[in-house]
Amino acid sequence: MLFYSFFKTLVGQPVTVELKNDLAITGVLVSVDQFLNIKLDNIKVVDEGRYPHMLAVKNCFIRGSVVRYVQLPAASVDTALLQDAARRERQQPAAGVRK
Amino acid sequence: MKDGTLIGYDQAMNIILTDTHERLFSSTEPMKSVPIGVYVIRGETIALIGQLDEELDEAADYENMRIEPMDAVFL
Numbered sequence: 001m002l003f004y005s006f007f008k009t010l011v012g013q014p015v016t017v018e019l020k021n022d023l024a025i026t027g028v029l030v031s032v033d034q035f036l037n038i039k040l041d042n043i044k045v046v047d048e049g050r051y052p053h054m055l056a057v058k059n060c061f062i063r064g065s066v067v068r069y070v071q072l073p074a075a076s077v078d079t080a081l082l083q084d085a086a087r088r089e090r091q092q093p094a095a096g097v098r099k
Numbered sequence: 100m101k102d103g104t105l106i107g108y109d110q111a112m113n114i115i116l117t118d119t120h121e122r123l124f125s126s127t128e129p130m131k132s133v134p135i136g137v138y139v140i141r142g143e144t145i146a147l148i149g150q151l152d153e154e155l156d157e158a159a160d161y162e163n164m165r166i167e168p169m170d171a172v173f174l
Contacts, residue, residue: 019146021170043149053100053124053169056156057149063112066146066172 002089006082007032007070016046016071017062023051025060036064100124100169102151103138112142122161124168130161146172 011029017038018024024047027040041059045051054060103116119138123131 019172021146021172023169050166051169052159052164052166053122054149056151056153056159058152058155060147060149062147063142063145 001034002085003036004032004034005085007036007038010072010076013073013076015040015073016069017067018069018071019062019066020068021066025054025062027059030059033064036067038062038064038067038070101135101138101140102132105148109142112145114140114142114145114148116140124164124166126165126167128165130164130166132161144173 007029011031013029014026015029016024016026017040023045025040025043025045027043030039030041032038039059039061043054043058043060045054048055100122101116101119102122103119105114106117107115116138117136119135120132121135123133125131
């Protein structure tokens with residue numbers, strides 16, 4: 001759930017999502033769910049010359065399972081806080097999960 | 100790649116499209132839009148759902164596009 005919570009803090013930020021077929025899409029993060037499905041607004045395909053297929057698409061929903069990377073604006077990531085949250089999640093594993 | 104009108108969906112992301120067309124891109128021929136009617140698509144096989152801006156879509160010069168189809172996401 002950590003990454004879900006983390007992505008929720010990035011709503012409204014510009015991100016670039018790279019899919020497993022190398023297609024990269026930049027847009028404003030609108031929402032994210034528990035599967036890390038992502039909704040983007042105001043999208044632009046990064047290499048439009050090579051991938052003009054989606055030039056008429058302005059907002060989209062991306063299935064979490066096809067995402068390879070999400071590139072984030074460095075300024076909106078608090079790495080210290082993230083590290084701390086990761087440690088805390090390690091200390092208190094989710095209910096029902098055996099160590 | 101398909102375009103159509105979304106008329107239904109469920110919690111598994113299965114979707115129903117009407118007035119569906121399959122867009123066939125080719126590096127040697129212009130884009131072909133083949134009407135395929137009503138389509139029920141299993142959620143697992145969907146990579147991305149995008150809303151078409153109809154103005155941009157009408158204005159797009161698909162006839163003169165000679166481009167490779169996108170690579171598969173599901174291997």
